[in-house]
Amino acid sequence: MVISVAGLAVGLAVGGVVLLAALGYTLHRTVDAEAFKTADAVAILAGQEALPDPLPVAGGEVRVQVVDASGRVRAASIGADRLVPMLYPRELAELGTRDGRYVPGERLGIAGPVRVVLVATGSPDDPQTVLVAKSLTDVRHSLKVVRGILLVGFPLLLVGLALVAWRMIGATLRPVEQLRAGADEITGSARSGRLPVPVSGDEIHRLAVTLNGMLDRLEGARQRQRAFVADAAHELRSPLANMRIQLEVAQRLADQTDWSAVAEDLLADNRRLSRLVDDLLLLARADDAPTGRRSAAAPVELADLLAGVAAGYPADRLRVAPPAAPLWTTGEPEELRRVLANLVDNGLRHAAEEVVLAAEPAPDGSGDHLVTVTDDGPGIAVEDRDRVFDRFTRLDDGRARDGGGAGLGLAIVRELVRRQGGEVRLRDARPGADRPGLRVEVRLPGYDPAADPSDPVGPVDPVDRQGSPVG
Incomplete structure (x- = not known):
């Protein structure tokens, strides 16, 4: 302000x-014009x-003289000196x-000051000069x-405009102060909340709507984080409790304990913990990864990929x-x-007999592929x-808790497919049957090696590129 x-x-x-300079220049030009007009008439x-x-x-503030070459006054107006x-x-x-x-x-x-103009007249044998003096009193006045008007009016105008601007800025910033107070209240409390939305429909209104949307997303993320931490703690507590019970029982039985069996059970629980921690780390990294393919992506041939995965089963x-x-x-192999x-x-945990792993072009002709x-x-x-x-x-x-699963497998699938720029869907394998089965379709973007001569590649062997297949 x-x-x-x-x-x-x-x-x-x-x-x-x-303004004063322009007005003074104009008034002086007017005085000159009137003086020269009088001088021309006398000439x-x-x-x-x-x-x-x-x-x-x-006018009484005008003096006229006609002076010859010797400086003698030939004629003069009333009030002008004749000598x-x-x-x-x-x-x-x-x-001039x-x-x-x-x-x-x-x-x-x-x-006051006077403006005197000169106009030459007379014949060459008798040159004369007409002098016209016009007072500048009216100009100065x-x-x-x-x-005076400017010195009085401009400060008043400045004060008036300042007051109007103060009221306008205050009215404009009042919703911002309300937003700040609301944000401070939300920050100072552990509960969620919403910011007040002004009804003006201007930029402040849109800002409040955007901030409320952000708060909703943050609240949703906070709730998901709480649920995630609670579920992770529960999943970690189960194998830890099993390990503790086994050790306490073994300690109480002392010499009667079959330590080889205890070690095998503890090793199984340790593997379960390791898988769970690895899955949690992978999901945490996936949350920070951008959507779509990244610079580390490489061409992958799906037949080789399927064969490499199947080798471990x-x-x-x-x-x-x-x-x-x-x-x-x-993608990343x-x-x-x-x-x-x-x-x-x-699929193997829930299949009655077998699981089929296949790849084919997408039937919609988009150029994508389905695994x-x-x-x-x-x-x-x-x-x-x-x-x-x-x-x-x-x-x-039938797909409830079983076989050591922690409920993270499909979540990991969705996150990894998202990072590859694809999508995953679930369908019935045999619609209408008593056991319809499950068909998981992973849509991946297609790639044509022949259309990219700058990146000559051969078939990618997932086993050779990344080590032994997942078992």
Whole structure:
């Protein structure tokens, strides 16, 4: 506000100075024009040798003289000196044929400064000069009045504009203060809340709506984080409790303890803990990773990828249906292997006989590819197909808690597929059957090696690139 008022004051001051200068210049030009008009009229009379005596002039603040080459006054108006010219010989010599200068009014018996203009007239044998003096009192008075008005009016105008600006800025910033108070209240309390939304519909309104949306997302993230931490603590507590019970029982039995069996049980719980910690770390890193493919992505041939994953599973439970022609995608081979391994593990836990791992072009002709994992298990109800991708989610039916699963496999699949720029869907393998099974479709972006000569690649072997397959 201070800067605005100071800038406005400087602007008004500069404007006032410019106004006074322009007004003074205009008034002086008007005085010159009137004086030259009078001088030209007298010069015509002098050229015709018809000068009246005294010379007629309009107004009491005008003096006219006709001076010859010797400095003698030939004619003068009422009030003008008939003996001494209005300009001294040196001053006359400095002026041109149509020129003027300012002289003190006391010289002519006029109060204030005077403007004297000169016009040459007469014949070459008898050159004469017409001098017209016009008082600048009216000009000075006009400038003084305008200056007084500006000195009084501009401060009043500045104060008025400052008050209006203060009220307008206050009214504009009042919703911002309400937003600040609301944010301070939310920050100072552990509960969630919303900021007040002004009804103005302006930028402040849109800011409040955006901030409320951000608060809703933060609250949702905080709730998910709380649930995630609680679920993770619960999952970690179970194997730790098992390990503690086994050790306490073994310690109480002392010599009767079968330490080899205890060690085997503890090792199993340790593996479970390790898998859970690895899954939690992977999900934490996935939360910070951007969506879409990254610079570390490489071309991957899907048939080789499927074969590398299947090598880690029994051949009688997992069957691979390779594509009829090579299918390429781009992604991180290790993450793609993890996706398929999690889906195969999930399918094998619930399949009655076998799981089929296949790849094919997307039927919609988009150029994408589908990698499918199909089992002949109980399937998943339609209303649960979105929920199973949430972390630590288990169903209450045939896909409930079992086999050491922590409910993170499908969540990891969704995050990793998202990072590869794809999507994952669940469908019935045999719609309408008593055991509809489950068909998991992973849509991955297609890639044409022939269309990218700058990146010549051969078939990617996931085993060679990333080590042994997931077992």
